[in-house]
Amino acid sequence: MKILLVNGSPNQHGCTYTALSEAAKTISENGIETEFFWIGKKAIPGCIACYKCAEKKRCVFDDIVNEFTEKAQNADGFIFGSPVYYAGMNGSMMSFMDRVFFSASRKEPHPFMLKPAAAVVSARRAGTTAALDSMNKYFLHGQMLVVGSRYWNMVHGNTPEEVKQDEEGMQVMRVLGRNMAWVLKLKEAGEKMNIPLPKQEDIRIATNFIR
Numbered sequence: 001m002k003i004l005l006v007n008g009s010p011n012q013h014g015c016t017y018t019a020l021s022e023a024a025k026t027i028s029e030n031g032i033e034t035e036f037f038w039i040g041k042k043a044i045p046g047c048i049a050c051y052k053c054a055e056k057k058r059c060v061f062d063d064i065v066n067e068f069t070e071k072a073q074n075a076d077g078f079i080f081g082s083p084v085y086y087a088g089m090n091g092s093m094m095s096f097m098d099r100v101f102f103s104a105s106r107k108e109p110h111p112f113m114l115k116p117a118a119a120v121v122s123a124r125r126a127g128t129t130a131a132l133d134s135m136n137k138y139f140l141h142g143q144m145l146v147v148g149s150r151y152w153n154m155v156h157g158n159t160p161e162e163v164k165q166d167e168e169g170m171q172v173m174r175v176l177g178r179n180m181a182w183v184l185k186l187k188e189a190g191e192k193m194n195i196p197l198p199k200q201e202d203i204r205i206a207t208n209f210i211r
């Protein structure tokens with residue numbers, strides 16, 4: 001079993017990475033494989049609402065988004081990390097998540113459905129809960145199992161060294177890693193007991209509030 005740790009920061013080994021690494025430690029200690037996925041520094045275009053993913057089953061922009069959704073098919077759980085920019089996730093991460101989750105919802109099998117997920121954020125000072133709120137919305141919309149910790153999943157610092165001094169934040173990451181590993185083991189046990197995934201309804205009702 002494998003958990004993908006997505007680093008949405010332009011800093012490959014910065015604060016967000018430091019938080020993700022602390023969670024990765026306890027995931028590994030519990031016998032689950034981890035893999036980092038860095039979204040990089042290159043510009044990631046936002047969704048252009050062409051809806052072509054409905055027919056192509058992938059995004060028309062063949063970039064890191066398609067690379068990730070392919071990889072996600074074979075992962076069992078996810079932690080998405082982002083630095084806080086103006087009290088939200090950073091812009092590249094938002095473009096990335098919009099396109100990943102919109103195009104993934106057209107894929108068969110769905111790469112995220114009923115898999116555990118968590119968001120973690122890093123900030124110098126403020127805006128963490130607003131950023132977490134928006135990130136968690138992708139998971140809830142995608143029928144994922146949102147995993148928590150003993151506080152909201154945030155660390156504080158402007159440098160990795162500062163983040164390591166945030167003892168509470170580091171503990172929150174370690175607890176999150178253990179909780180993620182535990183949920184994966186529960187899922188595995190359920191599969192061994194032949195507990196099927198819940199039945200999906202074939203037709204999705206979308207009423208747009210007016211009809």
Ligand SMILES: Cc1cc2nc3c(=O)[nH]c(=O)nc-3n(C[C@H](O)[C@H](O)[C@H](O)COP(=O)(O)O)c2cc1C
Binds near residue numbers: 083085
């Ligand atoms: C454009 C920009 C906007 C930022 N906005 C915030 C903010 O709203 N609140 C905050 O506490 N820190 C803010 N920061 C600081 C980063 O969130 C913080 O340094 C973070 O830990 C960096 O993570 P990283 O090393 O993974 O990139 C901002 C930084 C940048 C570059």
